[in-house]
Amino acid sequence: MGTTETGQNNAQIRRVVISGYYGYRNSGDEAVLKSILFALAEEGAAQGIRIVPVVLSIDPASTTEMYGVEAAHRMRFGDLLRAIRGSDGLISGGGSLLQDATGAKTIPYYTGVIKLAQLLGKPTFIYAQGIGPVNRRWMDRLIRGVMKRSAYVSVRDAESADLLGRMGVSRDRIDVVPDPVMALPLPAAQPLAGAAASGSGAAGAERAALAGANAPAAAAAGEASPPLPPVVGVSLRHWRKDGADLARAAAALGALARSRAVRLRFLPFHTPSDVEASKVVMEQLGDLGESSAEIVSPGDDPQAMLLEVSRCDALFGMRLHALIYAANQSVPLLGLSYDPKIDQFLNRLGLKAAGTTDSLDPEAFALAMGRLLDEPAQWRAEHGAAIERLKREARTPAKQIAAKLR
Numbered sequence: 001m002g003t004t005e006t007g008q009n010n011a012q013i014r015r016v017v018i019s020g021y022y023g024y025r026n027s028g029d030e031a032v033l034k035s036i037l038f039a040l041a042e043e044g045a046a047q048g049i050r051i052v053p054v055v056l057s058i059d060p061a062s063t064t065e066m067y068g069v070e071a072a073h074r075m076r077f078g079d080l081l082r083a084i085r086g087s088d089g090l091i092s093g094g095g096s097l098l099q100d101a102t103g104a105k106t107i108p109y110y111t112g113v114i115k116l117a118q119l120l121g122k123p124t125f126i127y128a129q130g131i132g133p134v135n136r137r138w139m140d141r142l143i144r145g146v147m148k149r150s151a152y153v154s155v156r157d158a159e160s161a162d163l164l165g166r167m168g169v170s171r172d173r174i175d176v177v178p179d180p181v182m183a184l185p186l187p188a189a190q191p192l193a194g195a196a197a198s199g200s201g202a203a204g205a206e207r208a209a210l211a212g213a214n215a216p217a218a219a220a221a222g223e224a225s226p227p228l229p230p231v232v233g234v235s236l237r238h239w240r241k242d243g244a245d246l247a248r249a250a251a252a253l254g255a256l257a258r259s260r261a262v263r264l265r266f267l268p269f270h271t272p273s274d275v276e277a278s279k280v281v282m283e284q285l286g287d288l289g290e291s292s293a294e295i296v297s298p299g300d301d302p303q304a305m306l307l308e309v310s311r312c313d314a315l316f317g318m319r320l321h322a323l324i325y326a327a328n329q330s331v332p333l334l335g336l337s338y339d340p341k342i343d344q345f346l347n348r349l350g351l352k353a354a355g356t357t358d359s360l361d362p363e364a365f366a367l368a369m370g371r372l373l374d375e376p377a378q379w380r381a382e383h384g385a386a387i388e389r390l391k392r393e394a395r396t397p398a399k400q401i402a403a404k405l406r
Helices: 027-046 060-067 077-085 106-119 137-148 158-167 201-220 244-259 273-284 302-310 320-328 340-348 362-374 376-393 396-405
Strands: 012-019 049-057 070-073 089-095 124-129 152-155 174-176 231-235 263-266 292-295 314-317 333-337
Touching: 012 027, 012 106, 012 396, 027 049, 027 060, 027 089, 027 302, 027 320, 027 396, 049 060, 049 077, 049 396, 060 070, 070 077, 077 106, 089 106, 089 396, 106 124, 106 137, 124 396, 137 158, 152 158, 152 396, 158 174, 158 340, 174 396, 231 244, 231 273, 231 320, 244 273, 244 314, 244 362, 263 273, 273 292, 302 320, 314 320, 314 362, 320 333, 320 340, 320 376, 333 340, 333 362, 362 376
Parallel strands: 012 049, 012 089, 049 070, 089 124, 124 152, 152 174, 231 263, 231 314, 263 292, 314 333
Antiparallel strands: none
C-alpha cells in the first residue's frame, strides 16, 4: 500500500475513499455509512492498522460534522480525483448503487468512480451492495468490467450474486453477506433503564416509565393507572404515482387502530419526502378511537433513528432499512414490498411480506400485527437465530478489506 506513516500504537495508516449515496439525508444510506465506519475502525484495529476514511458526499461539510471524517464532494471531479489519488484504495457501497430503476445515470456514475480508482492503480472493494434491477442490458458490461478488476466483491443477497453471475462475474469470488446496518450499535445513550431486565424491550420500559409518572395522579383519584397502548412504528414512502399504495397502508393501519388501542409512530427515513408520505397516510386514517398517530423526527443521525425503532413494540415498514433496524433490535416486524430487495431481506429472516404496493388486505394485516403485539417472545424465538447470524456475518466485508489493506 502507498501509505506508510504510522499513528498511535505504531498502527499503519490506510486512507480509504468510500463511495455511496451519502449526504442526501436518507437515514438508511447514512446508517450504511455509519455501519461501515464502525466496522472498518474495529476490524482495522484488530488487524493492526488504522483505516482513515474519506467519504464522497453531496454535502461534505455535513458528513464531516456528523461522522468526524474527511469528506470530498462526489460531483466535483477535481475533488473526487484528488481524494482517490491520495488514497490506498476505494470502497464502493453499500446500498443499492448498481441499479437503473432510479434512472440511467446511476450505474455509469458508480462504476465510473470505481473505474477511475482502478485506472489510478488503487485496489477497489465492493461492500455489501444490492445489485439490480438492471433493465438496460448495455450496462452489464460496465458492471462486469469493474467487478472483475475489484480486489474483493460482496453483495447483500443471493439474488445479487446470481445477477452478477449472469453478467459474467465468477460466482466463486462473490461473498454473500448481510446489509452492514445489521451490525450498527445503539448510541451511547441507551434505551430507558429496565428494558433488558424486564425482558419487555425498550418500548416496554418506556411505557412502564410513563405509566409510573402517571401513577400519583391516578392514586389520588383512587384509580389504577391505565396501561399505555403498544407502539407500532410505521415507515412509508411515496412509490406509486397514483398514491394507491399509501391509501392501502392507511386502510390497513386504520383497521389495526380500530381493532385495538395502539400508538402509530411514523418514522420518516428520508426527509422531507417520507414526512409528506406519512402525513398523507395520517390524513386518511379516519377515526382512530382510542388509538393515536404521531410523526417522530429523531434527526439525521442514523443511531438516533435506530434508538427510536428500538422503542417500538412492532414495526410496519416499507423502507428496507426500517426493516433492518427492527431486525437489528429484535423488534417484531411486517414488511410492505415495493421492490425485490424487501422480499430478499425478509426471506433471510424466514419471513414473507404482509402485502405489496398493489395488494394489502386490511383485516389480514390487523390480525398479523395483533399477533406480533400479543406474542413478541414467540416471534423472537422463531427468528432470533437468523437475526444473530446476520449480525455476525455483517462484519465479514470489513474483515476481508482490512486484511487486504495490511
